[in-house]
Amino acid sequence: MAILTLSPGNALYYEHTAPVREGAPTFVFVNALTGNTGAWEGVVAPALREQGFGTLSYNFRGQDASPFTDDVALTPDLIIDDLRALLAHIAPARAILVGLSIGGLFAAHAILRGAKADGLVLLNTLRKIGPRIAWVNDALPHLVSRGGVRLFLDAMFPLLVNEEFSAKARDGFLSDDPYEPIDPNHGHMNLMAHSTAADWDVPYEKLTLPIHCITGLQDRVFLDRTDVDTLFARLPDATREDWDDTGHLIPQERPEKLAAALAAFGERLA
Numbered sequence: 370m371a372i373l374t375l376s377p378g379n380a381l382y383y384e385h386t387a388p389v390r391e392g393a394p395t396f397v398f399v400n401a402l403t404g405n406t407g408a409w410e411g412v413v414a415p416a417l418r419e420q421g422f423g424t425l426s427y428n429f430r431g432q433d434a435s436p437f438t439d440d441v442a443l444t445p446d447l448i449i450d451d452l453r454a455l456l457a458h459i460a461p462a463r464a465i466l467v468g469l470s471i472g473g474l475f476a477a478h479a480i481l482r483g484a485k486a487d488g489l490v491l492l493n494t495l496r497k498i499g500p501r502i503a504w505v506n507d508a509l510p511h512l513v514s515r516g517g518v519r520l521f522l523d524a525m526f527p528l529l530v531n532e533e534f535s536a537k538a539r540d541g542f543l544s545d546d547p548y549e550p551i552d553p554n555h556g557h558m559n560l561m562a563h564s565t566a567a568d569w570d571v572p573y574e575k576l577t578l579p580i581h582c583i584t585g586l587q588d589r590v591f592l593d594r595t596d597v598d599t600l601f602a603r604l605p606d607a608t609r610e611d612w613d614d615t616g617h618l619i620p621q622e623r624p625e626k627l628a629a630a631l632a633a634f635g636e637r638l639a
Contacts, residue, residue, distance in 0.1 A: 373458055375430075379441060381455055382434035383427035384410065386418055388462055392639050394487055395423030395461035396631060399452065399472035401618075402564055403518060403557050405433045408469070412624035413631070420632055425461050431556025443559040445475065445567040452479045456486075463487045465635060468494060469620060470591070471564065477571055480578065488638050489580045490631065492619045495600040496591055498569050505590060510561040516548030518557060530616040531587040573603035580607040581634045585615035585622070592617075608634075 373381045384406060388395055396417055398409040406426040414424040429448050430437040437443060452475060456464060465488035468476035473494030480486050496502060512521045523542050527535040551558050582604075584597055601609055610630060615623050 372434075373455055375451065375454065376438075378436060378438040379430060380436055381427050381430065381451060382406070382432075383425060383455060383459075384414075385425045385459055385461065386423055388421055388423035390421030390639075392463070393421050393423065394463035394465045394635050394638055395425055396490075396635065397456070397461060397464050397466045397476075397486075398424070398426040399466060399468035399476045400427075400429060400432065401470040401472050402560055403432075404469065404472070408618075408620045411620075413620055413628045416625070416628035417632060417635070422632065422635055423462055425455075425459060425464075427455055429556075429560065431560045435556075437556060437559070439554065441559075442563055443556065444563045445471075445478075448560075449475050449478045449482065452476070453482060453484045456484050460485075463638070465490060465631075465638065467631065468492065470494060470617065471567060474567060474569060474571065477576060478568070481572070481575060486578060488578055488634065489576065490634060491580065491582045492627075493583070493585055493588055493591060493617050495582060495584070495597045496569065496593065497596045497600070499593070502591060502593075506565050509564075510558065513551050513558060513561060514553070515550055517551045520548045525590060528589040530618055530622055531585070531614055533614075534616070534618075534622045571600075573600060574605060577605050579634075579638060580604050581630070582607060582609045583619060583627070583630060584609070584611045585617055585619055586611055586613045587615060588617040590617060 409426045428435040431443045464486045466476035466486050467490040469492045473491040
């Protein structure tokens, strides 16, 4: 556990373990918008470390233990540049960036802006922003500003995850407690308010490093199979898995399966 100070009042919380096998890569985990290191550190990262791989998980500014000052707008460009700064600071051995949802977009843009990486894994990232997804993206800050993240999850969670996972999680949702608006100065609110500026028009043809894409077919919010097929075909050096037992939140829904898939990709690169 460590902190990279970017400027007074601005820093990134991270957890880094170097690989213990010669030539083994380091998996660098890039969160979703309201995620945190716990999504990776529960099962996925420990399983990879047991096999000798390195791991690096961190939180964006505005997420847990990564502070920001009131004058900072947590824009996609800032998040991407923060990732580049973290990679430059740590210089992880043979980095493979692993991004969940918009985290994959941030990872791809970081590489296109010069971040050094040996590979890239995109988890439910490939998408185009048509009217449906634009509506969802615009609705998120409205819901959270009125009822907190809990309101958004109560409404959307069963559409995001596989049915088995949602059935097991059901008792933790839809309580009788009143919803409370999120603090307008909270990091999650800042991140969501600026997330609609993200550039999803990625020049995929320029991502010439090895890429592995995993798509959860039970994602009923962001998935458009035709768009995934179209965007995947533009990647010069990519492999792909489509999981029919998984939704959008792959690290939480199928952590053991994800760890195995990442290890296999890492071994191919090693």
